[in-house]
Amino acid sequence: MSETQPSHGLAPEEDGGQSRAPHRVIGTPPPAQARTLLGEAPGSVAEPEAPRELPAGPDNPAKAETAEKVVAACFILSMLASFGFIAAYVGLEVHSVDATLRSNLALGLSMSVAFMAMGVGATIWVRSIMPDVEQVEQRHPLAASDEEREAFAKTFNEGAEASGFTKRPLLRRTLIAASVPLAVAPLVVLRDMGPLPGTSLRHTVWRKGTRMVVYGPNTPLRAADFSIPGQMITVAPEGFTENQDVLAKAVTIIIKFAPGQLVPNTPSTPGTIMNWTVDDIVAYSKICTHVGCPVALYEQTTHHILCPCHQSTFDATAGAQVLFGPAPRPLPQLPIGVDSNGFLIATSDFHEPVGPAFWEMG
Amino acid sequence: MSWITALRRRTVAGYAVVLLGLVTVGMAYGALTGQGSPASAAIPGTVSPQTLAQGKELFTVTCATCHGMDAQGTSQAPSLVGVGAAAVDFQVSTGRMPGKVTGPEMERGPVTFTTQQIHALADYVASLGGGPAIPSAAEVSTTGANTALGQSLFITDCAQCHNFDGAGGALTYGKFAPALTDSTNTQIFEAMLTGPEAMPVFPNTTITPAQKRDIIDYITRLRAEPNPGGFSLGRIGPVTEGIVGFLGGIGALVFLAMWITMKRRES
Numbered sequence: 086m087s088e089t090q091p092s093h094g095l096a097p098e099e100d101g102g103q104s105r106a107p108h109r110v111i112g113t114p115p116p117a118q119a120r121t122l123l124g125e126a127p128g129s130v131a132e133p134e135a136p137r138e139l140p141a142g143p144d145n146p147a148k149a150e151t152a153e154k155v156v157a158a159c160f161i162l163s164m165l166a167s168f169g170f171i172a173a174y175v176g177l178e179v180h181s182v183d184a185t186l187r188s189n190l191a192l193g194l195s196m197s198v199a200f201m202a203m204g205v206g207a208t209i210w211v212r213s214i215m216p217d218v219e220q221v222e223q224r225h226p227l228a229a230s231d232e233e234r235e236a237f238a239k240t241f242n243e244g245a246e247a248s249g250f251t252k253r254p255l256l257r258r259t260l261i262a263a264s265v266p267l268a269v270a271p272l273v274v275l276r277d278m279g280p281l282p283g284t285s286l287r288h289t290v291w292r293k294g295t296r297m298v299v300y301g302p303n304t305p306l307r308a309a310d311f312s313i314p315g316q317m318i319t320v321a322p323e324g325f326t327e328n329q330d331v332l333a334k335a336v337t338i339i340i341k342f343a344p345g346q347l348v349p350n351t352p353s354t355p356g357t358i359m360n361w362t363v364d365d366i367v368a369y370s371k372i373c374t375h376v377g378c379p380v381a382l383y384e385q386t387t388h389h390i391l392c393p394c395h396q397s398t399f400d401a402t403a404g405a406q407v408l409f410g411p412a413p414r415p416l417p418q419l420p421i422g423v424d425s426n427g428f429l430i431a432t433s434d435f436h437e438p439v440g441p442a443f444w445e446m447g
Numbered sequence: 448m449s450w451i452t453a454l455r456r457r458t459v460a461g462y463a464v465v466l467l468g469l470v471t472v473g474m475a476y477g478a479l480t481g482q483g484s485p486a487s488a489a490i491p492g493t494v495s496p497q498t499l500a501q502g503k504e505l506f507t508v509t510c511a512t513c514h515g516m517d518a519q520g521t522s523q524a525p526s527l528v529g530v531g532a533a534a535v536d537f538q539v540s541t542g543r544m545p546g547k548v549t550g551p552e553m554e555r556g557p558v559t560f561t562t563q564q565i566h567a568l569a570d571y572v573a574s575l576g577g578g579p580a581i582p583s584a585a586e587v588s589t590t591g592a593n594t595a596l597g598q599s600l601f602i603t604d605c606a607q608c609h610n611f612d613g614a615g616g617a618l619t620y621g622k623f624a625p626a627l628t629d630s631t632n633t634q635i636f637e638a639m640l641t642g643p644e645a646m647p648v649f650p651n652t653t654i655t656p657a658q659k660r661d662i663i664d665y666i667t668r669l670r671a672e673p674n675p676g677g678f679s680l681g682r683i684g685p686v687t688e689g690i691v692g693f694l695g696g697i698g699a700l701v702f703l704a705m706w707i708t709m710k711r712r713e714s
Contacts, residue, residue, distance in 0.1 A: 186673055208707050301599040302658055310652035317647035318654075319603045340647075381607040384618055384645035391619065393607050398619065 140216040152213035159206030166199035287438045289322075289335040291419060291431040296323040297339065297368075300332075306339075307427045308364050314343035315385035319371060322431070334439055336371040337419050338381055338390070339429070340401050346388070348403040356403040361420035366429070368419040369405045372440040373397055375412040390416070413442060461705055469698050472690070476681075494570045502571025505564060509545045518575050523549065530641065531578020532569035537637035539565045541630070551621030553644065555629065579640045579650070586656055587632035589664035597661030600654065605662065608646070613666050614682040618645055628670060632663050 143149035173191035178184045229237075250257055296305045297320040305323060317340045325331040342365040348356035357367055373380045373392040382391035383401065389408065390399040397410030405416035417439050420432040438446055454460060506518065513524035520526030524546075527535070538544035542556035560568070569581060602611065608624035610616045615626035622645050627635065636659050642648030654662070680687040 183673055186675055189675075212707075299653060300603050301596060302655075306653065312652075313648050313650055315642050315648040316650065316653060317604075318649070379607065381604065382618065382624075383647050384622065385642055385647045386622075386645045387619065389619055393616070 139218060142216070143214050144217050145213075149214045152209055156206045156210045156214070159202045159209065163199045163202035163206065166195045166202060169195040170199060286334075286440075286443055289434055289439060290325050290331050291322055291335055291337075291434045293431065293433050294424065295431045296424070297321070297337070297421070297429045297431065298323045298326060300326065300336065305428045308366060308423045308429055309427055311339065311341050311366055311429065312364070314341055314346070314365075316341040317381075317383045317385070319381060320368070320429075334372065336379070337368050338371045338383070339366055339368045339421070340383060341366050342388075342402065346402055348400075350404055354403075355406055355415070358404065358418055358420075361418055361432070363422050363429070366421065367401070368421045368431075369399075369401070369416040370419065370435060370439040372416075373412060374407075374414050374416060374439075374441060375410070377440045380416065458709065462702065465698055465701055469694060472694055476687070476690075494574070498567045499571050499574055501564070502567035502569070502574075505560070505568045506571055509559075510568075513546070513549075518572060527572050527575065529576035529578050530572065532566075532573040532581045533579040533637040534641040534643065535569035535572045536565055536581045537634055537641060537643055539568060541634055543643075552618075552623055552625075555625060579637075582633060582636045582640070582656075584633075587636045587660065587663060589632065589660050589667060592657075592664035593661045594664050594668060596658065597663070597665030600658060601662050601665050604649070604654075610683055612682040612684070613669050614684075616683070627666050630666075632667070635659075635663050635666060 170192060173188065173195055177188040177191055179188050245251065298305050300319045300321040303321070303323075303326045306318070306320065311318070317338060320337050320339055321332055322335050325335065344365055347359065347362065347365060347367065348354070349359045350356040361367075369390070371379050371381060373394065375392065375395055375397050378392050378394035380390050380392045380397070380399065382393055383389070384391070388401045390401050390405060391397070392410065392412065395411050397412035398408040399405040399412070399416055400408050404418055407413070407415060417435045417437045419435055422430055422432045424430045506514075507516070510518070510527075513521060514527050515521050515524075518527035520528075535544075538553070539560060540558060540562075542558045543553040545559060546553050547556075566581070572578075573580065608616055608618065609627055610624075613627035615624050617623050624646070630638070636656075638646060639649040639654060639659055639662070640651070649659075651659075674682070680691055
């Protein structure tokens with residue numbers, strides 16, 4: 086491309102004007118005579134020119150004088166606020182919560198005022214000082230002219246030829262060989278999104294004999310200590326109370342009912358599986374089957390368990406059947422019993438996956 | 448109808464509509480956040496026959512209409528046999544009882560009786576069938592409490608209904624979990640002990656008195672936390688903050704856009 090004309094866009098004279106489109110460097114403006122920068126497309130010169138002259142001064146000079154002072158005041162206010170921002174940043178301590186709150190307030194307020202005053206000033210400037218004239222700018226076709234396209238194609242082909250890309254297969258092939266693995270590399274990185282969960286979504290750490298502990302103090306709980314109907318508490322599997330990955334699936338609520346309140350599961354009507362309860366204490370997964378929020382809004386008057394996120398409502402007496410809301414299935418019931426010391430234990434893992442549904446669950 | 452059109456085309460009409468919208472939302476918000484009144488702390492006393500007689504008198508006059516002459520319960524209200532002095536003290540010292548109207552939720556209100564009268568009433572109801580007693584001042588003192596454990600318990604077992612900040616929240620069919628902002632230590636203790644209304648029971652066998660004090664300590668410390676930005680917005684979390692930010696922010700932007708593009712009056 087060494088013979089390319091300087092990119093000032095003038096047509097080369099030796100070709101006799103427009104018979105041949107000019108050489109030019111890709112990315113530079115087209116030749117000046119082809120069209121104006123903001124105006125009519127080539128060939129539309131016959132259209133009447135819109136009046137383009139701006140009035141020399143504002144419509145209302147007296148008002149503009151006042152506006153000028155207001156705008157200047159806005160800009161000065163903005164300047165002061167910006168100085169205030171700098172002063173607040175440098176001067177205010179952030180070593181305590183209270184101090185940080187004050188600092189944030191000062192920083193936010195001063196920056197808001199700085200931007201706001203500048204914007205208001207600019208708007209008043211436009212509205213009251215600049216002349217109020219409507220101007221029309223014609224759109225032009227986005228496509229380049231045929232000559233320009235031909236010139237581009239020619240330039241491109243010449244460049245390709247000169248680069249030796251077609252003549253030197255060694256360079257071409259090694260370049261392609263270098264590009265392909267580079268393009269594949271980001272795909273390989275996606276591997277770190279794994280490993281796949283496998284069957285881990287189907288299991289929790291609850292086993293036959295795992296003691297239930299009150300989450301927080303992590304103390305085991307006797308069935309005799311959980312004897313007042315209307316009691317509810319969140320429990321975790323003993324030994325895993327600090328393991329958030331485990332708790333994310335295994336956390337469970339237990340609820341005590343008065344005798345006769347639980348609705349047993351029958352082939353015709355779904356309900357609580359009574360073999361999985363002990364002394365009218367029933368255990369349900371605390372993970373909502375909708376999208377996994379912790380469900381622990383238990384109303385002891387209605388025996389409803391609510392999810393705080395999307396108002397899914399479960400009937401705690403009847404196997405946590407869904408009464409309302411987006412949850413697609415009941416909360417899984419955990420089979421529980423008591424050990425020889427009277428402590429509440431699980432008698433197996435959950436018999437179905439806890440939490441939201443997933444593809445393979447069917 | 449041309450006067451409507453004329454009115455609609457006035458410059459101020461747009462502002463008026465936006466302002467009306469903002470005011471409506473603000474008033475709806477204000478209506479949703481109520482205020483309670485503080486109530487007295489309770490100290491259990493010894494039960495004398497005179498006290499029981501006074502309690503029975505008060506019960507007959509103010510409670511028996513709904514709860515029955517022998518507190519056995521009616522179709523209007525539950526039996527009070529065995530609910531304990533703590534339940535009576537909680538309900539009456541928060542002004543929930545005596546109830547003026549029946550509804551989905553008995554709301555906190557002005558206290559009708561003196562502390563002495565409440566205790567007499569509580570002693571009388573306790574004499575009918577036992578139940579948890581009113582905790583002593585020492586039992587609800589948060590001196591030396593383990594705030595971190597209190598936080599853990601509060602977030603696990605209380606926050607779903609009462610909100611992470613103790614601001615309360617909605618339940619089903621018009622019921623709601625009340626805010627804990629005005630509750631005394633004794634009242635919080637009693638609520639856990641007795642499970643008023645829809646609240647589950649957390650007796651001392653499940654959450655020990657020491658752990659209850661930890662929870663109370665966490666709740667009372669929460670109240671003293673500063674509000675980022677200077678406004679609490681009811682402390683009910685990102686929903687209000689979002690609404691205020693969205694309506695306030697968008698509203699302001701609408702005004703600004705209207706001002707910037709407003710047609711200039713012909714001079």
